[in-house]
Amino acid sequence: QVYLQEIIASTIDFLGFQKFVERTEPNVRTLSRASAPFILSSTSLTEYSGYWAEHPEIFVAPAHEKDAQKRALAVLKWFLSTLKQQYSSRSEKLGSEKKPLNPFLGELFLGTWKNDGEVGETKLISEQVSHHPPVTAYAILNEKNGVKLTGYNGQKASFSKGYISVKQVGHAKYYLKEFDETYLITLPSLHIEGLIMGSPYVELNKSTIITSSSGYTATIDYSGKGWISGKKNSFTAILTKTGSKDVLYNISGQWTDKFSINEGKGKNEIESYDCKAAKTTPLYIAPIEEQDPLESRRAWQKVQEAIVRGDMETTGTEKSKIENEQREMRKKEKEENREWERRYFTRVEEDPEFTKLAAKTDIITEAEKTGGMWVFDEAKFAKAHPTSS
Numbered sequence: 505q506v507y508l509q510e511i512i513a514s515t516i517d518f519l520g521f522q523k524f525v526e527r528t529e530p531n532v533r534t535l536s537r538a539s540a541p542f543i544l545s546s547t548s549l550t551e552y553s554g555y556w557a558e559h560p561e562i563f564v565a566p567a568h569e570k571d572a573q574k575r576a577l578a579v580l581k582w583f584l585s586t587l588k589q590q591y592s593s594r595s596e597k598l599g600s601e602k603k604p605l606n607p608f609l610g611e612l613f614l615g616t617w618k619n620d621g622e623v624g625e626t627k628l629i630s631e632q633v634s635h636h637p638p639v640t641a642y643a644i645l646n647e648k649n650g651v652k653l654t655g656y657n658g659q660k661a662s663f664s665k666g667y668i669s670v671k672q673v674g675h676a677k678y679y680l681k682e683f684d685e686t687y688l689i690t691l692p693s694l695h696i697e698g699l700i701m702g703s704p705y706v707e708l709n710k711s712t713i714i715t716s717s718s719g720y721t722a723t724i725d726y727s728g729k730g731w732i733s734g735k736k737n738s739f740t741a742i743l744t745k746t747g748s749k750d751v752l753y754n755i756s757g758q759w760t761d762k763f764s765i766n767e768g769k770g771k772n773e774i775e776s777y778d779c780k781a782a783k784t785t786p787l788y789i790a791p792i793e794e795q796d797p798l799e800s801r802r803a804w805q806k807v808q809e810a811i812v813r814g815d816m817e818t819t820g821t822e823k824s825k826i827e828n829e830q831r832e833m834r835k836k837e838k839e840e841n842r843e844w845e846r847r848y849f850t851r852v853e854e855d856p857e858f859t860k861l862a863a864k865t866d867i868i869t870e871a872e873k874t875g876g877m878w879v880f881d882e883a884k885f886a887k888a889h890p891t892s893s
């Protein structure tokens with residue numbers, strides 16, 4: 505019981521839903537500032553943006569596909585290949601899902617995947633663009649292949665009887681320079697399972713839509729244990745021409761295990777993918793002493809070391825130092841009537857590319873506007889990295 509309360513409380517604390525819970529779940533309130541060591545991760549949420557491209561060769565593969573239909577399939581395959589990293593890598597590495605560090609406004613996580621040959625370098629830029637509500641924006645750039653992924657996401661949680669559901673707010677855009685083609689990707693909802701057994705893990709629900717400016721739409725439907733296949737982390741996906749019901753390809757399997765890609769509606773397999781066998785490329789991150797003070801691992805160093813040691817007192821003290829410093833900064837900005845300048849992203853009222861493609865998806869526009877829409881700002885990037893591009 506205490507374990508469940510601690511997890512719910514910690515998720516509330518993290519996703520900033522104190523007020524809602526104070527009204528609906530008063531027992532949980534007293535715990536909402538506490539965090540038991542067994543659920544804490546030493547990784548900040550800004551690092552999660554890297555999960556989009558841990559297989560850089562799959563990330564850039566669509567750039568080499570001349571046929572538009574096969575290109576749309578390659579984008580779908582890349583997206584599916586990211587799910588295991590995004591939603592189950594903590595459970596695999598740490599034994600269960602953990603609560604990440606809540607990034608401060610302006611926090612950065614920068615890195616590079618250095619691949620040889622055709623793939624080349626892929627840069628990761630992740631920035632916390634909002635603290636209340638928490639929103640992380642990212643850009644992943646592979647100049648050699650002309651591939652760019654940009655996006656942002658926040659989360660909204662709801663609770664009922666120890667069951668945590670998380671809705672993601674935001675979207676991603678995958679861009680191919682050679683074909684001047686954009687794919688708008690919606691983000692799946694998720695819930696936390698295994699709470700009763702004391703080993704929380706993520707299960708995805710509902711669906712993801714990927715719709716392209718070239719006229720293709722992929723729909724991925726998630727189902728967990730006890731659904732059609734009875735296996736956890738299951739999904740079925742179809743690729744069609746946008747607006748058509750004719751299935752060009754269908755894919756089914758488990759996003760943490762194996763899936764098979766079939767032509768048409770039936771079981772005519774043309775490829776299979778083994779999520780467990782696919783090797784990831786390590787992300788190169790500058791040594792701490794060379795990092796900007798706003799870079800995640802430098803800023804959180806003392807907290808992270810304390811979490812790893814299991815030293816909860818130092819964890820609390822060092823966390824409070826960061827939080828107090830941030831509070832002071834926000835106070836000063838308010839007094840001076842200015843806003844924190846985001847380093848790589850800009851808030852916009854409307855993103856025309858998004859508006860055009862979003863009409864074909866189930867993205868709720870109001871939700872998208874929570875805290876603004878964030879776009880990668882090429883001019884800011886060029887200023888910060890004069891030698892790239």
Ligand code: HCR
Nearest residue numbers: 511515518543552590591601602603670704706
């Ligand atoms: C919900 C979650 C924080 C947000 C994490 C997101 C949605 C962040 C964006 C990434 O691209 C994908 C992603 C993957 C994670 O699965 C998801 C996290 C899972 C748990 C965490 C809660 C805030 C922590 C709950 C407390 C634990 C102990 C269960």
